[in-house]
Amino acid sequence: MEYKRILTIQDISCVGQCSLTVALPILSACGHETCVLPSAVLSTHTAGFSGFTFRDLTDDMPSIQAHWSKEGIQFDGIYTGYLGSAKQVGYVKDILDTMGTADAVKIVDPAFADNGKLYPIFDGAYVEAMKTLCPSADILLPNITEACFLTGVEYKEAYDENYIRKLLTALHKAGCSTVVLTGVGYTPEKTGVVVYENGDIRYYEHKRIAKGCHGTGDVYASAFTGALLKGKTVFEAAKLAADYTVLCIENTQDDPDHWYGVKFEPVLSKLINNI
Numbered sequence: 001m002e003y004k005r006i007l008t009i010q011d012i013s014c015v016g017q018c019s020l021t022v023a024l025p026i027l028s029a030c031g032h033e034t035c036v037l038p039s040a041v042l043s044t045h046t047a048g049f050s051g052f053t054f055r056d057l058t059d060d061m062p063s064i065q066a067h068w069s070k071e072g073i074q075f076d077g078i079y080t081g082y083l084g085s086a087k088q089v090g091y092v093k094d095i096l097d098t099m100g101t102a103d104a105v106k107i108v109d110p111a112f113a114d115n116g117k118l119y120p121i122f123d124g125a126y127v128e129a130m131k132t133l134c135p136s137a138d139i140l141l142p143n144i145t146e147a148c149f150l151t152g153v154e155y156k157e158a159y160d161e162n163y164i165r166k167l168l169t170a171l172h173k174a175g176c177s178t179v180v181l182t183g184v185g186y187t188p189e190k191t192g193v194v195v196y197e198n199g200d201i202r203y204y205e206h207k208r209i210a211k212g213c214h215g216t217g218d219v220y221a222s223a224f225t226g227a228l229l230k231g232k233t234v235f236e237a238a239k240l241a242a243d244y245t246v247l248c249i250e251n252t253q254d255d256p257d258h259w260y261g262v263k264f265e266p267v268l269s270k271l272i273n274n275i
């Protein structure tokens, strides 16, 4: 049985079901050894809670990496998400470039914006730094907002296939080889993911659940990484992760008190069975 060692770099939001509290259980449940590098520690995530604490761990990164190098530690997969600062993006780029095994898979979820807007702690300098990270990724997992910030293409709420093709071409020019673009829907009832690989574009469409939920990007990226490292193709992993994310939203939508994340744990077995 394949047993891969994955490093995931993203924040710990102590409460809020996102980032490491989602990635670690999902990747472990998929059967991978999961190592973590926390980018920051927050009391909660920043989408809907006010007064959250934020401890930036940027300055710890070089010594952690140096220790791993001294120990000869390498990773079969490196998956990055929400990072702590523009300076940190430089350190993470070095980790992507140097800490993988010869055939390591590197997955970057830009995780800095949604619905046309940057998340609260980020600014233009952070976006510029993220542009330098893209060429170090084998697979980029942006939503449409992030793809627009990374390419300068105008953000649109309503669009057609030509617009999506333009975004993918612009991302490719920016150095992204394979792209899984999330949240692409052409009708009110459906949404889906577009996979851009070797110049080919494939679309997996599935039902759109009216209620948008926080943390679904992290659930999606973690399930995608877990499935890919289990030997699924990029398109198969994109599809499995989409189906799992829909299940997580369905499992949460009837509980108004659970506005801050999705109840992904009770349906994890469905993801594992499909992998």
Ligand code: PXL
Residues within 6 Å of the ligand: 011, 013, 018, 019, 042, 044, 045, 046, 047, 082, 111, 119, 214, 215, 216, 217, 218
């Ligand atoms: O789910 C993305 C995410 C991760 N981490 C933190 C966030 C968000 C989205 O807002 O605030 C801290």
